[in-house]
Amino acid sequence: MSTSHTIKVKLVGVAKDEGAYLARWIHHHLYFGFNEIEIYINRTSDNSHEIVKKISNNYPAVKAIDADRFDCLPEFNSNRLQHESYLHALKSGRGSDYVMFLDIDEYWVTPGLDQSISDFIEEQSHFDAMVFEWFNEGGVNDEFQAFEKIVYGKLHQLGKSLIKMPSKIKDIRLHVSEMNPDSVIVLADGTKFKCEDEKKLPQHVSKDINSLKKAFVLHRMHRSEPEYLSSLFRGNPEQQFPIKLNRLGFGYAPNDPSIESIEFDRENYQKLGKSYDSFVAKCDLKSSIESAEQVVLKNAENLKYSIGELIQQKPEAVRRVLKYVKDKDISAVLGCPVKVVSIGGNEYKRKVVVHAGAHKTGTTSIQHGLFKSRNKLKAEGVVYATFDDRKSNQSILMHDAFLGSAASPRNVRALSQSDIDNLECKVIGYLNTIAKDDSWHTLIISGESISTLTQEMLSRFFSSVKRAFSNETLIECVFVVRNPCDYFRSTLQERLKRDSLEHIFSSGFPEESIFKNTIQKLAVTFKNEIKVLDFDTLVKEEYSLPYCFLKEVSGRFSDANFNYLKNYSRVGNQSMSSETFEFLNFINARYASSEKKQQLFHDARPLFNIAGLKPFSLPEEIKRKIEDKSQSDINYLNCNHGMRYSSQDSVGKQGVSWTAKNIKLFSWAVVDLPLYLREDAARFLEEKRQCNVKGLRNKNRAYTQAIKLITAVNRAPRWLCSVLCKSIYIRKRIEGKLGSWLH
Known part of the structure; x- marks a missing residue:
């Protein structure tokens, strides 16, 4: 300088x-x-x-x-x-x-x-x-x-x-x-x-x-x-x-x-x-x-050993300087309360947990696990709310129930006013019924769309919950976050199934301070009774995501009573492959103004979870934009909620493959697609082949064979295509079962 x-x-x-x-x-x-x-x-x-x-x-x-x-x-x-x-x-x-x-x-x-x-x-x-x-x-x-x-x-x-x-x-x-x-x-x-x-x-x-x-x-x-x-x-x-x-x-x-x-x-x-x-x-x-640095860490440990003696000398002053410290040893010495206590100091007999999301933080896995185990949970005093007892995810129903008006721009399903009123009555009726049941101590209401409600809609929802339960019931919001860089990457993957990269980023993605704004909105509604959990910490635990979530939120958790949830199989979306990422961007751009665009999501499903391919990598300029937009949330979560996030995350570190083996796997997945997408896949692979660096003969050969396979399938009779797709499906099922058994 x-x-x-x-x-x-x-x-x-x-x-x-x-x-x-x-x-x-x-x-x-x-x-x-x-x-x-x-x-x-x-x-x-x-x-x-x-x-x-x-x-x-x-x-x-x-x-x-x-x-x-x-x-x-x-x-x-x-x-x-x-x-x-x-x-x-x-x-x-x-x-x-x-x-x-x-x-x-x-x-x-x-x-x-x-x-x-x-x-x-x-x-x-x-x-x-x-x-x-x-x-x-x-x-x-x-x-x-x-x-x-x-x-x-x-x-x-x-x-x-x-x-x-x-x-x-x-x-x-x-x-x-x-x-x-x-x-x-x-x-x-x-x-x-x-x-x-x-x-x-x-x-x-x-x-x-x-x-x-x-x-x-x-x-x-x-x-x-x-x-x-x-x-x-x-x-x-x-x-x-x-x-x-x-x-x-x-x-x-x-x-x-x-x-x-x-x-x-x-x-x-x-x-x-x-x-x-x-x-x-x-x-x-x-x-x-x-x-x-080792001296610093040693001094921190020495302080822990001294707390018991120091707090006897100046209890108020020592507690003041240790306020907001989360260390378990210090909390134990300070005698932090185990029971659920309100800000005013009143103990609560029951607890309503509103799991408000966020999207892409394991909500599907948590909801599926708790929904499937709801009868066993009820026996232990934990109720998983099912306004619609056919679905594990109550998100859409709760979103629509508190729209308030059919004229709301959030009314994407074009519901009538009577439909909205009936849904709200259904939710309120369920809550009133549950409130009269004295057999539970924790009620879990889960819906990731709760966090996306407007402040007005959230207030309507909170008021309905508050009216249903007595003052002896604590209403707590639980919001799960993850590294903002990973969150945007996962969100981008989901949106790319329906839109092109160019249109996604021109529409304001990624949104800056999305976690900060959402947490503050929820805190206002729930009177600061909000717990923020780290998705990365939950998934790194030894046991299943539903078990770890329940352990964090349940008012009275006993390890032995919920053993059956420990090894619950994870349910959720797999990461999209690099090959699928590029092809989806290709066809989204091709059909940007076409009526077929609405059908693309359904038709391209066979590509979303191609076994054996690595998660996709983002272009450098997109990575930079995501890192920039994530930084404010990273600092906010680190500063206010003790997370361990960094912008130097995993975005794009997996690397784009397009090896000969992956080209083969991609071509077999394309066979499952409708004719118009198979034709597009052939054009896409031809472009990739022409862009291939000269001298990589194995890759050129793989591209050529893949194009020939797709072209042959396109010309084959419909009954033969059906047989071929069925055989591929059976082979995948066998490989999947065999892989699970070997694992």
Whole structure:
């Protein structure tokens, strides 16, 4: 990054057991033009000195200063270690034009990641101190990672200061020092600094001028859960208690409306990441950083062992800093309630679980398993709602029942008003009947289309459920999510069965923040009684998806009572093959404006699950678009719901095949298609053959044989085609049964 060389800015930080983060913090600020970096290392048990020394060998402007010397000062001064470090840095900073104070979890940034600190200063009018407000990042999922391209968190009234040298400081303070009366103190946009309250909150920016500016301090105060626990264990050098007590819990409350997002420039974000990788390699830091990371994880474990003793000393304070921590060991020590309890503290006797989706998150498998086992479940006190007892999926019925009006644009089945009213009466009647039955403790209402209802339709549905049950019944919404990249890939596969790629993407696919918007909509309707489950975690469990789902949502779950569900066979859609993906796009484009388009989905079904072929891979530009649109949801789910998602997902990693074997399998599946699609398949394969790289004789031969087979079938009598298709069907059934038996 090109920077101005006329302004010299010195950065000062204080570090205790921060070795895991020093390299990234130092690189970040060197990258953005800080000329000199001094790190006061105190009371450390990791290899911080070693890491800074390696960096100093390549970057002499980076220095480590042993801050343990301050422990020799009188008690008042030694307990103000950070203040003493800052004072020492100011006295030794006479060669710099400006000095800035940041902790190791604080990063000076601009949203564009395109401006150095010196260039930024040159654009400003005169000032003696500039305050950069905090943007406090929420909790994230992965340990030891850089901040994401889209960061979720909250703006804070506190921040950190950039001081013009020689300083006019009267009294050192950690955020905004007390300055001489004639000093000019401004915010990052040039606004004159005004505190919230001169006596109580002299360092807080007044609320009426507190806003996200063109430069700010990204405060990574939470990071991942283990890192958060480790940071508490490091304690505060200016407090006597063994752990930090100046925190309000890990991350923020789910669905907190005050959470904001900041998106950094994609290209510059990637450049920053690549520059850091080069920095680590140049300084030979990889093994040293890994060693420091182990200290962080060890400190997190040490905190767990100390909780029992600490909570006896300061129960309220310890519970406050551990709020929202999901670790099972800590929850057990804190005595988290096992019974279902409302926000108001009332215990409930029964529970209604509304499984609202989302689509493509195993809903078919869950519904099928619970529906088939509904009689056994009823004996254990779990009722699976069946408004229509012929179907496992009640989604369409519930969607139509709460349309409200036949004129609604959501009335895709063109139901009359009487039909809609009858469906609503049917649902309400069923709920009233179930409410009178005292033999159950958990009622499960499952329908993935519930999550797609409008706010008005959701309110009608919730009101109907609420009226049917007493106040002793908890109504909880359960929403299953998955990695947004995988979700869009799976959704695209489903839509491609009916539409072309070009039309799908021109219609607004993929939708940004779809999970965030849906969760917030459901939270409003269900009064924040919402549980968000991770599909990837559920399917990785040892047992079946219906069993794992029931274990998560049932009010009274006993492992022995639901053993029969453990090995329930999975039901759902298989992933489409690469070959099918390309052919469907070919025919969708061909029949885009034809009446046959409506029939394509039914006619092309034999291609959807061709055995032996790998899942399809997406073109690079589509992968990039999906990753971009997924990022906001990934950050939201990681920050608010503790998921472990990344944009570096499995989209497209399987690879397109079109091997000789796969061409043969594809051609046999085509035999099952109607005549017009077989003719299209022959044209499609001919195009593929002509595009084939010269010299791949086996593949050319496979294409030629496939085209001949399809052409021969097209010319054969209809009775022969029927016999051939029947024989292929029988062969597939035999192979399937044999494969299951061998497995």
